[in-house]
Amino acid sequence: MEAERERRADSPPETWQEHWFDHRQLLRLYYSDSHCAIYLDPGVRRRQVRWLPPYISQVWQYSKAAYGDGFGPDPRIYSIHHAGRYGGGHAGYYVSPVHDYHNVSDCGLDTWREGDPLAPELPAHEIGHTVESANNGAHGSPAYEIWGDSKWAEFYIYDLYTALGMDGAARRVHRRFTGNRDDFPRPGTRWFRDWFYPLWRDCGQAAVMARFFALLAGYFPRDRDGTYTRRMNWGEYVHFTSGAAAADLSGQAARAFGWPPGRAAQLERARGQFPGITY
Known part of the structure; x- marks a missing residue:
């Protein structure tokens, strides 16, 4: 198990086949750095998400600085974005095989225009669940x-x-x-x-x-x-x-x-x- 988690801390793959809940999209890596990996489904318009890389990277970088860097072996948040399907969002945590042992924010909106207030808020909400449930080497949210x-x-x-x-x-x-x-x-x-x-x-x-x-x-x-x-x-x-x-x-x-x-x-x-x- 530990070896599997360590392997997952390597460079994010170029594609990622969803296999959780009712999600079955082949995701493609749009951007990655030392703080995040952003995946898009085929319905997301690339010209609408140019603002996402600096935003998601800063969100997770700040979260680690503010709440402690005890979120598992991979320093990244895996931020998944759907358009026109899977409305709303859910989180995933590095201790679980559901999302292949990654900390995940998985969100769906009709569009990802920066001017839509939900576009930054929805992934922030889900990333907040990772802060809540995977900090300090502990797992779960007693509160x-x-x-x-x-x-x-x-x-x-x-x-x-x-x-x-x-x-x-x-x-x-x-x-x-x-x-x-x-x-x-x-x-x-x-x-x-x-x-x-x-x-x-x-x-x-x-x-x-x-x-x-x-x-x-x-x-x-x-x-x-x-x-x-x-x-x-x-x-x-x-x-x-x-x-x-x-x-x-x-x-x-x-x-x-x-x-x-x-x-x-x-x-x-x-x-x-x-x-x-x-x-």
């Missing part, structure tokens, strides 16, 4: 059932756009994310406005989540292969985030998410189970 598919992604995308100097895009997503309301963990929750943006603003921007992921890798249960063995509960999530922020965030969590019966007991158990996390 996924706490924040779901898109709430951590809002933090990641806003920080990314800010760091890359994409000021207009950062302002646009800040407005949208601030206005978002979700029905979890209670109706009307404002994840970005009341939780993730204050964390970003007050606790070191990307550094606070880099510390969060490092604490998970250091303390949360994993098997011998580095895969997390379970998901977090809310008390554990508040405890680990407080450790990353170096401040007790239980009051802020109560304001943002509510504090139903049992959560205080979860938090106390987490403090007892993970005493190395202090704040």
Whole structure:
């Protein structure tokens, strides 16, 4: 297995036959450097994607600098782009044979014009899942059932756009994310406005989540292969985030998410189970 992963760290192949889910396209390598490999399906118009190489390369280069370079033996993100099929996107991780042991962002849009706000945002969202699920030599996302598919992604995308100097895009997503309301963990929750943006603003921007992921890798249960063995509960999530922020965030969590019966007991158990996390 390890030899196979090391082999996959070589130069990206010129073609790549999809064999995952319902994907069956023969992809062709459009661009590669030490940070990314960009593959296109036959429907993508090359003249629409000239902006992609510097963007995807900078996204992954920044992500490794901000969140630690512990994303497997291959330094690249494999960014796959479809046009007119496979709408939306999914991520893949270097520990899995599904995408041949690569960290992957696989996205489909009708077109890939740079002016479409989804064109940079969709692959950023999927790359954020790799940051979430394959960092620090650990595998999986114990907080996924706490924040779901898109709430951590809002933090990641806003920080990314800010760091890359994409000021207009950062302002646009800040407005949208601030206005978002979700029905979890209670109706009307404002994840970005009341939780993730204050964390970003007050606790070191990307550094606070880099510390969060490092604490998970250091303390949360994993098997011998580095895969997390379970998901977090809310008390554990508040405890680990407080450790990353170096401040007790239980009051802020109560304001943002509510504090139903049992959560205080979860938090106390987490403090007892993970005493190395202090704040």
